[in-house]
Amino acid sequence: MKSNSSNKKMGLSTILTIASLIGIVVLLYMIDQHGFLGSYWTRVLRLSGVYAISALSMNLVNGFTGQFSLGHAGFMAIGAYVTSLLIIPTPNKAIQYYVTPVLDFVGKMHAPFWLALILGGLLAAIAAFFIGFPVLRLKGDYLAIATLGFSEIIRIFITNLIPITNGPMGLKNIPASANIWWTTGICTLTVVFMLRLMDTSYGRAIKAIRDDETAAEAMGISLFRHKMMAFMMGAFFAGVSGGLIASVVGTINPGFFRFTLAYEILLIVVLGGLGSITGSVVGAFVLTISREWLRFLDNGFSILGIIKVPPIAGMRMLFFSVLLMIVILYSRRGLFGSNEFTWAGLFAFPGKWKNKAANLFDSAKQKAGRKK
């Protein structure tokens, strides 16, 4: 009996998953073919998908393995530059390097978009391998500072390798290959990859390292090997997301990959929930969309007609600072904690809230009773 009912539930959630996937595909088709959302909001959705990949890659290292790393901007930069240099058409490249001519090899190299993304990710992973050797021996804040430092070193290398990267001038006219299919598709693949990884023995091992390093090591788990594995996988996906961002935005320069980029992604991860795949994806969409939607705050506004706020660029960022403070104060583990979305959880949700409300009501009543 028991197994029968759980089978039925499994069947139902599979059907719901397939149905919602079909729904997403139809939606994407409408957006892509019928300009359903307009190019501006389509672009915002594309960016959201890309940020979701970045956030997932950061969550793998910070949330699941418990290693506080802030080096993501560097890995994204590597991915962005490798991908851009491979997909910008050769004649176009020659025009862009007008101060210092481009290296012959770099000028001539070219690859299809999918291969460029993979190569960008791989190069980021290789960089992570060499950076990981010294820094993964560190813990906590020390690791954060060291990875942040390496990320800046990567950026400074890019700024100064002018014959390859065009230095501070950056790269322009990057082909917009990353349409909504690419961004959503790769985002979905990343989610599936993460879900699968967490379901394997290796996923359990990195979560064990997060929970208690001493105990994990005493159970025979090599800390260094598993941290390195997570770090390289994280760098790979960060590189891929960097390549996608370059293609969505169309121009890149070293300034784009300052450490503030790593903070932006960290904000998504923390708001969504460290150690939650669902949290990173939802967080990326919510934050990226609201960052665009809140643009009206930058144009100046008045509060109740009394206090007039003049137009200040970046005013909307204040909103995110306040949001972060509220989350840290009242819901320290983010929107999802380390939980994942499940259909069963969704259906149980209204009931849970009803219970919570009822409890709150009861305790209020008790308090009132005591006062009497």
Next chain:
Amino acid sequence: MSVLEMREATMRFGGVIAVESLNLEVNLGEIVAIIGPNGAGKTTAFNMITGVYAPTSGLILFDRDGSKEMQTITGMRPDLITKLGVARTFQNIKLFQEMTVLDNVLISSHIGVKSDVFSAIFGLPHYLKEEKAMRERSMELLDKVDLADEAAELATSLPYGKQRKLEIARALATKPRLLLLDEPAAGMNPTETQELTDFVYKIRDEFDLTILLIEHHMQIVMDISDRIYVLDFGKLIAQGVPEEIKNNERVIDAYLGVADD
């Protein structure tokens, strides 16, 4: 026939000598206890054996079959020592708190995994076979320690005594030959303490173990141990069978105290 040998093992933290020139030997199949007052260096000795600390000087030798050719494990990495066949529990329970009881035990099977991470992610048949075997073995193990019914619960939701048992089960899943138990009776209620002696005998016979334990509960120590080492301020002050230790003047002075009557 010894499984573990410590030769003149010394651990120094700055000016403090936590363990000084400790000589200790554990033979195949024995249950040996280390006792002594708080701060005597018992847990430090454990940490040296398991590689958490590298001894300042001295040697630690191990052989899983108790043959003549022992191998040095002095200063080796903890995970490699575990792979050789030494497992431990912790004085202050160190379970993986955000995981289920079953996952806690599954973790220890990870050392045996032969498939690489990508075959695992893509769910290739040879990994799935390993995963299935791991789960079966872990459930079997939980069954043997009477925790099978709680397999899906969070480790931290278990009562204290069961958490101690789970820690032992998790250590057993690494397939050890030498098991180090750091105060297994601490925090247990009298019934659980009573059962612990039988439990330790049971797992020793079932898993062919040699056991080294630290314990403050004297009744358990005297009941269970073949031999006892007594530490005080990092120095070995006595060793021998329980009867000898009970009547040893120095041990009574330093640790056991004199009975009131």
